Amino acid sequence: MMEQPQINRRYFLEAEQIASRLPAFFERRNLKSLFTNLFLFQDLGMTILIAVLDTVRIGDHSQYIQDDLIHQLKTDLGGRPVYLSNSTGIRYVILLSALPKLPRSIELPRDIPNGMVSLGMRFDGQLINMPWSKLGHLLIVGMTGSGKSSLLRSIALQAIRNGIQLALADIDQTTFAMLEGHPLLFGSIATSPQEALDLIRKALGECDHRAAMYKSMPDYPENIDEYNTLAVKAGKEPLTRIIVMLDESSSVLKAMGGGSGELAGKLAELGWRGRKFGIHFIFGAQEFTKDLVGAVREQVNMAIAFRVKPTSAQMAKAIGCTNAHRIPANRPGFAIIDRFGPMQSYFVPKTLLIGSGSIIHEALTELERNLFLRAIESSQGRLSQSRIIEWGQTSQIQARKLQESWALRGWLSKDGRKDNSFSLTAKARDLLTNRQTQQTPTNRHEPPPTDRQTVQTDRQTTFNRPLTA
Ligand SMILES: Nc1ncnc2c1ncn2[C@@H]1O[C@H](COP(=O)(O)OP(=O)(O)OP(=O)(O)O)[C@@H](O)[C@H]1O
Numbered sequence: 001m002m003e004q005p006q007i008n009r010r011y012f013l014e015a016e017q018i019a020s021r022l023p024a025f026f027e028r029r030n031l032k033s034l035f036t037n038l039f040l041f042q043d044l045g046m047t048i049l050i051a052v053l054d055t056v057r058i059g060d061h062s063q064y065i066q067d068d069l070i071h072q073l074k075t076d077l078g079g080r081p082v083y084l085s086n087s088t089g090i091r092y093v094i095l096l097s098a099l100p101k102l103p104r105s106i107e108l109p110r111d112i113p114n115g116m117v118s119l120g121m122r123f124d125g126q127l128i129n130m131p132w133s134k135l136g137h138l139l140i141v142g143m144t145g146s147g148k149s150s151l152l153r154s155i156a157l158q159a160i161r162n163g164i165q166l167a168l169a170d171i172d173q174t175t176f177a178m179l180e181g182h183p184l185l186f187g188s189i190a191t192s193p194q195e196a197l198d199l200i201r202k203a204l205g206e207c208d209h210r211a212a213m214y215k216s217m218p219d220y221p222e223n224i225d226e227y228n229t230l231a232v233k234a235g236k237e238p239l240t241r242i243i244v245m246l247d248e249s250s251s252v253l254k255a256m257g258g259g260s261g262e263l264a265g266k267l268a269e270l271g272w273r274g275r276k277f278g279i280h281f282i283f284g285a286q287e288f289t290k291d292l293v294g295a296v297r298e299q300v301n302m303a304i305a306f307r308v309k310p311t312s313a314q315m316a317k318a319i320g321c322t323n324a325h326r327i328p329a330n331r332p333g334f335a336i337i338d339r340f341g342p343m344q345s346y347f348v349p350k351t352l353l354i355g356s357g358s359i360i361h362e363a364l365t366e367l368e369r370n371l372f373l374r375a376i377e378s379s380q381g382r383l384s385q386s387r388i389i390e391w392g393q394t395s396q397i398q399a400r401k402l403q404e405s406w407a408l409r410g411w412l413s414k415d416g417r418k419d420n421s422f423s424l425t426a427k428a429r430d431l432l433t434n435r436q437t438q439q440t441p442t443n444r445h446e447p448p449p450t451d452r453q454t455v456q457t458d459r460q461t462t463f464n465r466p467l468t469a
């Protein structure tokens with residue numbers, strides 16, 4: 001066992017006790033108790049024991065990652081929280097100390113890296129950040145007043161900051177009303193079930209359009225990032241992701257014939273087709289049963305449950321969010337996320353989205369603004385790597401990366417007339433002029449000081465099995 005002087009002796013004794021119980025626990029189930037490592041560490045005020053299975057010697061892994069086994073292990077260890085991590089190898093993560101308390105309200109940080117979306121704070125204080133591509137199709141369930149709309153707004157706001165398009169359905173007109181007319185809307189906000197269906201049809205039409213564009217590329221792109229890299233190389237405009245958000249979708253679906261109705265059918269189709277074309281859907285609902293949503297269910301790849309009714313405990317468990325019915329009524333914003341366990345989502349009041357039409361303009365950093373202005377003033381908008389190095393005092397590698405990322409965001413395009421030089425697009429020029437003429441929104445929040453670590457999905461501990469129908 002790895003020694004760390006600051007760990008309380010009590011935890012060493014507990015860890016040793018647990019280690020001595022493991023062989024009998026596994027042997028009783030006819031499983032091998034073979035571990036390559038057991039280590040104890042302390043992080044963010046928690047003391048954790050990690051038992052790493054020897055996956056080479058145990059043979060078939062399937063029995064070792066069953067929910068039931070984890071549950072029994074937890075019971076065997078006196079109810080201590082036990083999580084499974086099977087992203088790389090198989091580890092049992094056993095929490096020895098108490099869970100730290102999550103704050104009751106957290107603001108959306110303003111320093112989420114571009115290209116990433118943040119869903120909230122995990123129980124260990126880490127932020128749940130992931131690239132947009134990893135968001136896939138997301139389900140958000142919870143009873144009334146539990147925090148669904150606030151989470152939808154926090155994702156919408158981050159999408160806007162990233163220049164991502166939004167397709168919104170908001171029947172009660174309480175969640176997104178302030179975004180009507182926003183330049184990043186993919187269509188006007190749907191406020192009736194029929195309009196929601198039309199919006200989904202329009203998104204499917206966009207899939208057809210994008211399919212044709214993918215086909216025109218020589219290298220058969222398989223996702224939007226691949227397409228955009230090729231498009232930029234070929235001097236074409238990159239595509240933006242589209243997030244389709246349906247708030248109150250249980251009532252919309254009910255009105256449209258439930259799981260066997262046309263809306264559910266089209267949504268499921270959007271689910272399997274949209275992925276490839278950078279079109280994601282997010283589904284906010286009070287209930288999520290097969291009757292209601294039909295084949296949409298198989299398309300969801302991440303689930304978040306806020307407080308649900310006791311009668312929905314089984315539904316929450318089925319989507320990988322066990323115990324969501326135990327969340328107290330006075331904790332709106334607290335949720336269980338299938339991959340990460342308990343989390344507190346960001347509180348985004350409606351007022352924060354008002355005037356977000358100008359938020360996208362903040363996407364330009366000081367360096368970008370200076371370089372773009374200078375390019376307009378002295379080189380007719382052309383911005384080569386050598387100019388970036390000279391004017392921005394960057395290294396060659398930085399200059400190349402900057403140029404690539406601006407091209408991907410549609411701010412630079414290859415100048416047909418000139419060998420390999422990139423020029424500012426109309427989009428980049430718009431950003432510059434808007435910045436100069438528009439008032440900075442007054443309802444801005446400054447980021448809280450942060451030295452938190454963030455969690456990213458690809459390297460992340462898996463706390464539950466992935467959602468299966
Ligand atoms: N992340 C959060 N942190 C703190 N408080 C929150 C959070 N989210 C929501 N709340 C509080 O809970 C109230 C209800 O939230 P919200 O409107 O998002 O719920 P909802 O699940 O969409 O409910 P409904 O189904 O009735 O639309 C908010 O007005 C706010 O006071």
Ligand SMILES: [Mg+2]
Pocket residue numbers: 148149150175247
């Ligand atoms: Mg709501």
